[in-house]
Amino acid sequence: MTRLVHLGLGNFFRAHQAWYTERANALQPEDPWTYTAFTGRSPALAAAMTAGGDRYTLIERGASGDSAMTIRAVAHSIPGGDTDAWAAALSEPELAVVTVTVTESGYGAEPSGAPARLLAGLAARRSAGGGPLALVSCDNLAGNGEVLHGAVVRLAEASDLELARWVEANVTFPSTMVDRITPHSGDPLTVVTEPFSEWVIAGGFPAGRPAWDEVGARFVDDVAPYERRKLWLLNAAHSTMAYLGLLAGFETVDQAWASPEIRATVEQLWGEVRPVLGFSDDETDAALAALRPRFANPRIAHRLEQIARQGREKLAQRQQAIMATRVEAGLPPGEACQTTIAAFEDVVRKGQFRVD
Numbered sequence: 527m528t529r530l531v532h533l534g535l536g537n538f539f540r541a542h543q544a545w546y547t548e549r550a551n552a553l554q555p556e557d558p559w560t561y562t563a564f565t566g567r568s569p570a571l572a573a574a575m576t577a578g579g580d581r582y583t584l585i586e587r588g589a590s591g592d593s594a595m596t597i598r599a600v601a602h603s604i605p606g607g608d609t610d611a612w613a614a615a616l617s618e619p620e621l622a623v624v625t626v627t628v629t630e631s632g633y634g635a636e637p638s639g640a641p642a643r644l645l646a647g648l649a650a651r652r653s654a655g656g657g658p659l660a661l662v663s664c665d666n667l668a669g670n671g672e673v674l675h676g677a678v679v680r681l682a683e684a685s686d687l688e689l690a691r692w693v694e695a696n697v698t699f700p701s702t703m704v705d706r707i708t709p710h711s712g713d714p715l716t717v718v719t720e721p722f723s724e725w726v727i728a729g730g731f732p733a734g735r736p737a738w739d740e741v742g743a744r745f746v747d748d749v750a751p752y753e754r755r756k757l758w759l760l761n762a763a764h765s766t767m768a769y770l771g772l773l774a775g776f777e778t779v780d781q782a783w784a785s786p787e788i789r790a791t792v793e794q795l796w797g798e799v800r801p802v803l804g805f806s807d808d809e810t811d812a813a814l815a816a817l818r819p820r821f822a823n824p825r826i827a828h829r830l831e832q833i834a835r836q837g838r839e840k841l842a843q844r845q846q847a848i849m850a851t852r853v854e855a856g857l858p859p860g861e862a863c864q865t866t867i868a869a870f871e872d873v874v875r876k877g878q879f880r881v882d
């Protein structure tokens with residue numbers, strides 16, 4: 527019996543939501559929760575997972591060594607194009623939770639987008655007399671639950687008002703903040719990730735859920751402060767290292783972090799964020815203490831060129847938002863933020879990388 531469905535079978539899901547579920551199942555082995563997982567588009571990973579008995583190895587790659595575990599929380603891996611299997615999975619009476627990792631681009635209104643696919647599954651569930659469930663976005667979108675809710679309901683209202691009313695009455699859309707760096711491994715049955723992981727969740731689960739809270743997931747009333755903490759501490763630091771690092775000839779985060787000058791600018795950035803972040807000094811210190819070894823890990827190759835892409839959009843949410851909040855609080859904009867923006871413009875002028 528699978529009480530979980532996932533849309534977007536890939537490395538991040540297998541390193542994050544499936545990993546949390548595997549560990550929760552270890553606490554109650556007599557009543558495990560398992561996934562029926564669908565790929566986004568390509569059938570290749572589903573075929574590889576099926577051939578491997580739907581088991582894979584998760585390797586946590588720390589600076590000093592690896593640890594590995596077998597993940598069994600995925601019971602069935604199915605190509606995303608199998609619409610009959612999708613409708614059947616969403617119609618299962620026992621289904622309680624659908625998680626989603628399709629990246630930001632997957633939230634459009636096209637028929638192949640996540641909202642349309644989810645709505646088709648919900649229509650099948652309603653026709654089959656299925657009960658309530660939670661749809662949980664785990665993508666890096668601010669207010670991702672609200673975004674998914676709005677996208678699904680708008681599509682329903684445009685085609686079937688009764689279905690839209692059923693969705694509003696029977697489906698919840700919790701918001702989440704997720705964090706775990708998971709590079710591409712090349713082996714479909716091996717997922718490599720960093721030791722650190724975080725999952726913050728706000729919202730209800732009307733049909734139940736795994737005991738994720740007992741294995742590190744944090745349930746809160748409002749996920750927005752944690753999204754901002756990640757954006758302004760982790761992501762803004764990534765932008766600083768990306769543009770200063772590319773100008774200095776570095777390729778990866780650990781190389782940039784090893785530079786005393788770049789590391790000092792990141793620490794200065796964190797000092798600029800601290801008074802406007804909205805967390806206590808103790809909680810901010812704990813978050814920074816977790817970030818420093820992540821950045822220094824030489825065995826997780828997080829490429830600066832990848833981080834640097836879509837720079838104008840990212841800087842607006844990171845450095846420019848920090849600067850605006852500081853000015854609103856009566857503080858100067860912040861030198862480290864300005865240094866990062868200047869470095870971005872310098873990278874654009876040099877034309878070595880597509881970053882804007």
